[in-house]
Each structure stands twice: as C-alpha cells, then as structure tokens.
Amino acid sequence: MRLSADLLAFQARIGHEFRRPELLLRAVTHASIGSATRPDNQRLEFLGDRVLGLTMAEALLAADKAATEGQLAPRFNALVRKETCAEVAREVALGDVLKLGRSEMLSGGRRKEALLGDAMEAVIAAVHLDAGFEAARALVLRLWGARIGTVEADARDPKTALQEWAQARGMPPPAYAETGRKGPDHQPVFTVLVSLASGEAAEAAAGSKRAAEQAAARALLERMEAGDG
Known part of the structure; x- marks a missing residue:
C-alpha cells in the first residue's frame, strides 16, 4: 500500500x-x-x-x-x-x-x-x-x-508530595474541589481548589481535572515549603 x-x-x-x-x-x-x-x-x-x-x-x-x-x-x-x-x-x-x-x-x-x-x-x-x-x-x-x-x-507527583507534606505535620490529606469549568465540551478548562486543614489553599486551571489538581497541589506545596524555609 x-x-x-x-x-x-x-x-x-x-x-x-x-x-x-x-x-x-x-x-x-x-x-x-x-x-x-x-x-x-x-x-x-x-x-x-x-x-x-x-x-x-x-x-x-x-x-x-x-x-x-x-x-x-x-x-x-x-x-x-x-x-x-x-x-x-x-x-x-x-x-x-x-x-x-x-x-x-x-x-x-x-x-x-x-x-x-x-x-x-x-x-x-x-x-x-x-x-x-x-x-x-x-x-x-x-x-x-x-x-x-x-x-x-x-x-515527584505534586499531589502525592503535598499529601506527604501534610501527613508529616499531622494533618489529614488535602481536599480538592472543582470550582469552575468553562469552554466548549471538546476543549474544557477546569478550575480546582486544593485546601489544607490549616486553612491554606491554592487554585489552578488546566485542560483536564487531573492536570488542574496537580497544578493546584504544586502551587500550594511550593508556597508551604517556602514558608518552612
């Protein structure tokens, strides 16, 4: 052929x-x-x-x-x-x-x-x-x-790393919530909020819910680790 x-x-x-x-x-x-x-x-x-x-x-x-x-x-x-x-x-x-x-x-x-x-x-x-x-x-x-x-x-998977960070400090696992979705069905953009029991939170958007969760976890982890330093 x-x-x-x-x-x-x-x-x-x-x-x-x-x-x-x-x-x-x-x-x-x-x-x-x-x-x-x-x-x-x-x-x-x-x-x-x-x-x-x-x-x-x-x-x-x-x-x-x-x-x-x-x-x-x-x-x-x-x-x-x-x-x-x-x-x-x-x-x-x-x-x-x-x-x-x-x-x-x-x-x-x-x-x-x-x-x-x-x-x-x-x-x-x-x-x-x-x-x-x-x-x-x-x-x-x-x-x-x-x-x-x-x-x-x-x-390093951001969600896993954030969960390990929280557990090392005696906190429950982070909570994730979808706070928004926009765009056409074939190209949606998801917004996800991740929060810790201590009140700290971060939000991120991406083309899939999983990617948005990872981005939010990465943002929050970087902030918390900077605070530790």
Whole structure:
C-alpha cells in the first residue's frame, strides 16, 4: 500500500520509514472509525506501552548508575505516563494524522490527551513490529530525548508530595474541589481548589481535572515549603 502525503510527512517527522506501511496506518486509526476490515490501534497501544516501559527502564539505569529503586520508580512513572506520551505526540504533530470517527473528530479528538497518548504508544509498537526492538528503542530515545536527563524535576507527583507534606505535620490529606469549568465540551478548562486543614489553599486551571489538581497541589506545596524555609 502507498501512504498518503500526510502520513509520509509524519514518517519523516519521527525518523522511521515503514517497510510495512499498513502498520503505521493501523497505529493512527482510532477505535471510533475501526472495523473488521480496518483494524484500530488498541492492540498496538498495549504492545507499545510495554516497549516504552522497557526502553525507559534501561535508559534510566544507564543514565544514573547510583540511583536506588526508590529514586528510579518516580522518574520512570514521569517518563511513561499518558501526559508525557501526549506531549511527545504533540511535538511530532501526531494529532494531525489521526484517523477518527465523525463524533470523535467533532468533539476535539485530535487534541485529547488520552487519545494522543494511546496513539503515541501504538506508533512505538508499529515501529517495533516493522523493524524490531532496536528500531523502536531508537525511536523512543530520539523522541523522548532530553526528558530522560531532566526527569528528576518532573518525577515527584505534586499531589502525592503535598499529601506527604501534610501527613508529616499531622494533618489529614488535602481536599480538592472543582470550582469552575468553562469552554466548549471538546476543549474544557477546569478550575480546582486544593485546601489544607490549616486553612491554606491554592487554585489552578488546566485542560483536564487531573492536570488542574496537580497544578493546584504544586502551587500550594511550593508556597508551604517556602514558608518552612
């Protein structure tokens, strides 16, 4: 089969020329448009998640030979989480080539974090099936690039860190409340307030409720740690 111009351009952006182009087409086909004759990317996503995980685990071990398991685990989670996969997908404009059903397209599917993250994992799997693990590993290391060296700054989950800060001071876990939502259904913006039993609070907004919670927790934690200092 021959790839369309947009998929040929995407192929160039990720630096891998498919010998079996049908694998790339499958990787960018969402379940909303899949059929018996047009397989979607869900099974590839399953495989790609494992290929990404092994690659990241090896890369982290090589990058810091003195790191303990306790240090490596949060770094690993930061690199393989869906949000990071979606960030990488945006950098290579994966959303532009996704094959979506009409309803998914109208609801802003090309920008949805979970959908982009899943498709990125599917592309990794497609490269693995097309040219083997080393090719997929090279793709991941190329696309994730500098993130591996700078992951320490992103490794600490703000919600977990804030909860640990509160518990260390005998407080109950922080409370989160959605205080606002605006924008169209396909591109909502959530506002979340996080508060401590002692009365301190912080508010943040983001494109998903989880991201807003993380941003609010980060803001409050930074303020409380500055006060400790």
